[in-house]
Amino acid sequence: MKKIRVTIWNEFKHEKNNPDVAAIYPKGIHGCIGDFLSECDDVEVRLACLDDPDHGIPNEVLDNTDVLIWWGHCYHDAVSDERVEYVRQRVYDGMGFIACHSAHHSKPFKRIVGTTGNLSWGDEFHEILWNLKPSHPIAAGIPDKFELESEELYAEPFYIPNPDDLIFGAWYTSGHIFRAGATFTRGLGKIFYFQPGHETCRSFYDKNVQRVLKNAVHWCAPNEVGYEFSNDCPYIKPIV
Amino acid sequence: MKKIRVTIWNEFKHEKNNPDVAAIYPKGIHGCIGDFLSECDDVEVRLACLDDPDHGIPNEVLDNTDVLIWWGHCYHDAVSDERVEYVRQRVYDGMGFIACHSAHHSKPFKRIVGTTGNLSWGDEFHEILWNLKPSHPIAAGIPDKFELESEELYAEPFYIPNPDDLIFGAWYTSGHIFRAGATFTRGLGKIFYFQPGHETCRSFYDKNVQRVLKNAVHWCAPNEVGYEFSNDCPYIKPIV
Amino acid sequence: MKKIRVTIWNEFKHEKNNPDVAAIYPKGIHGCIGDFLSECDDVEVRLACLDDPDHGIPNEVLDNTDVLIWWGHCYHDAVSDERVEYVRQRVYDGMGFIACHSAHHSKPFKRIVGTTGNLSWGDEFHEILWNLKPSHPIAAGIPDKFELESEELYAEPFYIPNPDDLIFGAWYTSGHIFRAGATFTRGLGKIFYFQPGHETCRSFYDKNVQRVLKNAVHWCAPNEVGYEFSNDCPYIKPIV
Amino acid sequence: MKKIRVTIWNEFKHEKNNPDVAAIYPKGIHGCIGDFLSECDDVEVRLACLDDPDHGIPNEVLDNTDVLIWWGHCYHDAVSDERVEYVRQRVYDGMGFIACHSAHHSKPFKRIVGTTGNLSWGDEFHEILWNLKPSHPIAAGIPDKFELESEELYAEPFYIPNPDDLIFGAWYTSGHIFRAGATFTRGLGKIFYFQPGHETCRSFYDKNVQRVLKNAVHWCAPNEVGYEFSNDCPYIKPIV
Numbered sequence: 036m037k038k039i040r041v042t043i044w045n046e047f048k049h050e051k052n053n054p055d056v057a058a059i060y061p062k063g064i065h066g067c068i069g070d071f072l073s074e075c076d077d078v079e080v081r082l083a084c085l086d087d088p089d090h091g092i093p094n095e096v097l098d099n100t101d102v103l104i105w106w107g108h109c110y111h112d113a114v115s116d117e118r119v120e121y122v123r124q125r126v127y128d129g130m131g132f133i134a135c136h137s138a139h140h141s142k143p144f145k146r147i148v149g150t151t152g153n154l155s156w157g158d159e160f161h162e163i164l165w166n167l168k169p170s171h172p173i174a175a176g177i178p179d180k181f182e183l184e185s186e187e188l189y190a191e192p193f194y195i196p197n198p199d200d201l202i203f204g205a206w207y208t209s210g211h212i213f214r215a216g217a218t219f220t221r222g223l224g225k226i227f228y229f230q231p232g233h234e235t236c237r238s239f240y241d242k243n244v245q246r247v248l249k250n251a252v253h254w255c256a257p258n259e260v261g262y263e264f265s266n267d268c269p270y271i272k273p274i275v
Numbered sequence: 276m277k278k279i280r281v282t283i284w285n286e287f288k289h290e291k292n293n294p295d296v297a298a299i300y301p302k303g304i305h306g307c308i309g310d311f312l313s314e315c316d317d318v319e320v321r322l323a324c325l326d327d328p329d330h331g332i333p334n335e336v337l338d339n340t341d342v343l344i345w346w347g348h349c350y351h352d353a354v355s356d357e358r359v360e361y362v363r364q365r366v367y368d369g370m371g372f373i374a375c376h377s378a379h380h381s382k383p384f385k386r387i388v389g390t391t392g393n394l395s396w397g398d399e400f401h402e403i404l405w406n407l408k409p410s411h412p413i414a415a416g417i418p419d420k421f422e423l424e425s426e427e428l429y430a431e432p433f434y435i436p437n438p439d440d441l442i443f444g445a446w447y448t449s450g451h452i453f454r455a456g457a458t459f460t461r462g463l464g465k466i467f468y469f470q471p472g473h474e475t476c477r478s479f480y481d482k483n484v485q486r487v488l489k490n491a492v493h494w495c496a497p498n499e500v501g502y503e504f505s506n507d508c509p510y511i512k513p514i515v
Numbered sequence: 516m517k518k519i520r521v522t523i524w525n526e527f528k529h530e531k532n533n534p535d536v537a538a539i540y541p542k543g544i545h546g547c548i549g550d551f552l553s554e555c556d557d558v559e560v561r562l563a564c565l566d567d568p569d570h571g572i573p574n575e576v577l578d579n580t581d582v583l584i585w586w587g588h589c590y591h592d593a594v595s596d597e598r599v600e601y602v603r604q605r606v607y608d609g610m611g612f613i614a615c616h617s618a619h620h621s622k623p624f625k626r627i628v629g630t631t632g633n634l635s636w637g638d639e640f641h642e643i644l645w646n647l648k649p650s651h652p653i654a655a656g657i658p659d660k661f662e663l664e665s666e667e668l669y670a671e672p673f674y675i676p677n678p679d680d681l682i683f684g685a686w687y688t689s690g691h692i693f694r695a696g697a698t699f700t701r702g703l704g705k706i707f708y709f710q711p712g713h714e715t716c717r718s719f720y721d722k723n724v725q726r727v728l729k730n731a732v733h734w735c736a737p738n739e740v741g742y743e744f745s746n747d748c749p750y751i752k753p754i755v
Numbered sequence: 756m757k758k759i760r761v762t763i764w765n766e767f768k769h770e771k772n773n774p775d776v777a778a779i780y781p782k783g784i785h786g787c788i789g790d791f792l793s794e795c796d797d798v799e800v801r802l803a804c805l806d807d808p809d810h811g812i813p814n815e816v817l818d819n820t821d822v823l824i825w826w827g828h829c830y831h832d833a834v835s836d837e838r839v840e841y842v843r844q845r846v847y848d849g850m851g852f853i854a855c856h857s858a859h860h861s862k863p864f865k866r867i868v869g870t871t872g873n874l875s876w877g878d879e880f881h882e883i884l885w886n887l888k889p890s891h892p893i894a895a896g897i898p899d900k901f902e903l904e905s906e907e908l909y910a911e912p913f914y915i916p917n918p919d920d921l922i923f924g925a926w927y928t929s930g931h932i933f934r935a936g937a938t939f940t941r942g943l944g945k946i947f948y949f950q951p952g953h954e955t956c957r958s959f960y961d962k963n964v965q966r967v968l969k970n971a972v973h974w975c976a977p978n979e980v981g982y983e984f985s986n987d988c989p990y991i992k993p994i995v
Contacts, residue, residue, distance in 0.1 A: 127871050127914070129650065140988065149869020149916070149941055151847050155991045163754070165431040165452055166742075170609065170703045175738040179432055180754075190991060191405040191444060192419055194847070194942045196869070197919055200679070201441065204431065204452045208755065209993035212405055212446045221869055222914045223650045258655040262646075268860065271875045271910060273929035274643070274660075275688065367631050367674070369890065380748065389629020389676070389701055391607050395751045403994070406982075410849070410943045415978040420994075430751060434607070434702045436629070439677055439920070448995065449753035461629055462674045463890045498895040502886075508620065511635045511670060513689035514883070514900075515928065645911040645932050659912055671885040671924060672899055681921065684911060686932045692885050692924045 038079040042100040047084040049234040102131035107141045127222030131255025136232035157188035163206040181243040187233035225255045278319040282340040287324040289474040311485045342371035347381045367462030371495025376472035397428035403446040421483040427473035465495045518559040522580040527564040529714040551725045582611035587621045607702030611735025616712035637668035643686040661723040667713035705735045758799040762820040767804040769954040822851035827861045847942030851975025856952035877908035883926040901963040907953035945975045
């Protein structure tokens, strides 16, 4: 069986600096995501962090990654532009990209999709996620709604491009809503943004969040491309 | 100045049968909408009701209507299929169509757009409408959010096609959200669905609701078409 | 392995009335499509025709169909409205629908999607199909372009709703273009329109056409739905 | 009358280096565009070029521009990243952006929209532009098709994000097609890409090309925004 090669990137700072976060995610958020994705027989997981050499994503890693999952929060600017550009190129060449939670403001997401990624944010509130597109593969097996005891408030207006598909919408006790799950396509790459996953919340242990991310990995994995793709503007001759 | 000819269609039953509704909308919901739309110099209003001959929308009325606004709730089935088909044809030929509130389940909306229009519904709750697409002409001048003291709960999952633009999202105290303002295009026609407007609520007196509907009338009005449009499948010859 | 249950519906008139067509498609167009789809291990094929009892698609067939493929041309009006309504309902409930060639004007396609399906048409010309969305599963393995020696001219303007994804675009020697492959979603159902397949042309023997249809069957197959779906407007209570 | 303040940016190199181009566009391509846009009473034109100080688009110019039109071809890299970033910010804040012809590969277009902008290109051929979305304001008054005697071949696959609306499609004698007119929205800004306009062709004298650009200027002009927009991620409090 051909495996989907997933690289999970994490800042991995909160888990070291904040004992509360470390208690929730002792192996790091990336470790937690890696654990449940590894339940899929057809998924192969690699972990990468900000402080690794080349942030853990040198060319040879990205060249062998089918789907890159990105969790970043407070150190977006610490990611080198050179790595970001390579990630962007790889996505345009077909690598899938899943932006978790605060990655709405990460350099790769903003540049790949073309957006400020701006939103409003607040404290933690009870959240209900509504399934707006049950026919989409990312929503397969997900109920009409599911609840997260507590999540950081991310609220509209969320300045993203019109998504290809809007899959989840969030309700918060605070009076706010949010487009919490949305797909985009750029070049040959498929992109999914998903809001849950604040470092002090337990969302990555939620069975529905886990199912969404498993589904998303499969949806974002690149298709077979039936021609020689060149990331360039080739000169062509008439064909008739 | 060329005026936009708007026809406002209303079941006009609740206002006759329910004194509470009559107290809120003494001239009928259509009368209320007509009053505030008439504040626009470039809008010309005509009223039509279910019990009028031909439901108030004979061919000669529809042929001279640029935008049809539809409010229906409990008598969807009382609208003749023959009139519905003519409305649908006129929309595909360019007439704008604004479906208010329960018109999600009206025959014209369902057939024009291609949908069941199914949703979940409940009692009245406090509603907050969020502006998701401030760059759209229908959102011009609308704040980032506005509140309605009380509206009938319309909730996701809402089985509509992917909108061309999703403009408003609703939050309710009840824990629900809703895609409350959405545009569609079919043939030459522009369609806008807008959720506020339950008969026992005062939403059509809200300044933001009024501004949205004024904007929507202007957005839905047909463009100049630069060719002879025939609603047919013409046989054509090679042009080179 | 759970199989995708595909029902292929054909008017099956040209093949009986026109020896030229019979020579190309001796088993009928549906038979030809069934033959190449049967090459997929996970696909189970059933054939149905206009002249069969209930047009070959009684409720018990549709209730056990995952994807319905539709080929119709000159007898659209001969299909009973009652069957069409059941097809529409089944699509909104999740059954996939693939409209081949002249099915742009079939009753099911027009009603499911909400469109006149009007286009311009002409004689047969050389056609080149361009792959506009190589990252879509329906385009998996398809080259940047492929050519059909001869196809009936279907030309813009094509009055369809904005597709969810526009996958193929057609070029004809005649000077015309066409949105030749497009996806839509309605309710829980996934819909694909694909232009090639005129009865006097050999397009269904083309390897790329076959691959597109195989891909489309897999893409249109319904997802697992994680909640009790009721095709209705349920009354709901507050959840907070 | 409030005027739409349009700034037309041009590399303005071909016109100086190539007598054939100078003969077609003696005032420069920007001068030609400025001339026909000035026929609109509600449009105010300013010209800007690569070799002007700050490329003619210092902050005070961009801050007073409603719609920026961009024509660039061979000197994309000569545009300073600092200016490009300010353009991008202004678009996300609401300034309209029209990318003409080779601006598919300009820094602003690629960064604003999030794309490589890659396409295939070739020599000059006869082109037919088809009107795919006659109901869109940018297509107002445009026939179902119009022809350009000769244009540089720009061909699919064109690696752009799914457009909000695909308005024009191009046919070339060479066997190629192209998504020649497409809209995008990012932040508060509206963007239009339009393919005609090679420097050795006379397309900017074509009445339909001129009408499209006049329409596009009006469509891209920013809406009234009904709230204090801050290009940031504000911290917010619960509102209920």
